[in-house]
Amino acid sequence: MMEGCAVKHVVKGFEHVPGVHCGSTALADVLRFYGLPLDEAACFGLGSGLDFIYVESDQLSPTRFFNGRTPSLEPTLFQHLGLDVDWNRSETFPWSAIRQYVARDIPVFVLTDLYYLDYYKTKTHFSLHGVLVVGFDDERGVCLTADTDREGIQETSIESLRLAMSSTEGAVPLSYPWFAVEAFPEVDLSRAARRAIARTASRMVSPPDASTGIPAMERFVEGLPDWGELADWKWAARFGYQVIERRGTGGGAFRAMYARFLSEAQSRFGVEELRELQASWRMERIAGGWRELGKEFRRISEGQQPKFAAAAVLARELLEQERQFFQDLYCRFVPGP
Structure with missing residues (x-):
């Protein structure tokens, strides 16, 4: 045929x-x-899947939207494996x-x-x-x-x-x-993991614009206390809970999945630098913080009053933890000029 x-x-x-x-x-x-x-967590990490995206728009539903992953995950994994995709x-x-x-x-x-x-x-x-x-x-x-x-x-x-x-x-x-993707050559997973970690750190620390990475988290944290004034505050809170704990994140706004990748990169792919940084342990701790924020968003969405003060405190703590974590990764994995 x-x-x-x-x-x-x-x-x-x-x-x-x-x-x-x-x-x-x-x-x-x-x-x-x-x-x-390769397991799912390894694929997520090798594709530099972790990110933070924040969008404010009265044309969207909800009007405040954030997500913990990058849109470019899928082709990026194959790029790190040596393919032009x-x-x-x-x-x-x-x-x-x-x-x-x-x-x-x-x-x-x-x-x-x-x-x-x-x-x-x-x-x-x-x-x-x-x-x-x-x-x-x-x-x-x-x-x-x-x-x-x-x-x-x-x-x-x-x-x-x-x-x-x-x-x-x-x-x-x-x-x-x-x-x-029709096929791909033999790959060096240690090299691919280092490239992936460097890309994630660069995108978080020094993104192309303020809609992603740490700058986006800063905007999210600064704006969160005012979410109570939104007409759709209840839906924004509910959606915030969903994109942290549900909607395919694996829990903790994708941070739990990334922690598993970091553990595998250290133990299976030979990225020993992660051991000194305690990277997987620190990321799992960050994931736990996001889980707490998700619970707070859920409580807000089920209440009758838009009380975002506690959520704002949790979000600011997460911002500082992520800022330090990704700066440490950046210094270790991103080559200097």
Whole structure:
């Protein structure tokens, strides 16, 4: 049969292992597919997944949005492994290209707004949700996906995928982002881990603008006492709890997952500098602080009064801990001029 002629196809040999976070689960699935079994935390860390993003906009819901990971996780992991990979973006739905890769038994990464994926049945828009396209059925007009903690393969209509990949309703507008990795060479995981840690430290300490990293945390902390004046203060608090403890973070605003990566980088990948810095222990402590902040946001959201004072104190303590932690990583792993 000629390439692309099949009306129904699933990538041969692909196995989905459910995980916690969408991007790192997809990465672990693909690396396993190509014979490099790494756990989800290792994939998250090797992709420099940790970050802090803060957005204020009356056009969004909620009007105050933060997240603990970077949008560039997925291609960055492959870049650290030595491949020139990045998101493809376009003005038109690239289904033909995606379908051709899948027909050749190559899983395809896509970013979506999960609101539009048929199997979520949610009323909440959440963009930057990564899934793998691993099959299609032309006769029924559906594509098959592997998605985070869901067992087995999911179905959504091709039209729903089009809407999900082009959504403008989430915090970040999408323009049909996707990429595929056909194979990769043997890798030096110690070198990749050092590159990944250096990139995370640089992005936190010296980001390109004040919407990310420590500067974004500073804006978040300074603005938090005034959240009580927002018309949507209850939803902003509830969403804050969700992006710390739920929504695929693994707990502690992704910091618990990053702590596990740091432990693995030290013990398995040979990054001995982390031992002296007590890096995994310190990051786990920071993750615990974020868990406490998440609980406080939840209490606020379930109350009748917008009391953000205690949350502001917890957030400021976390800011100081993260500032010192990432400065220490930066000094150890980022080369001087």
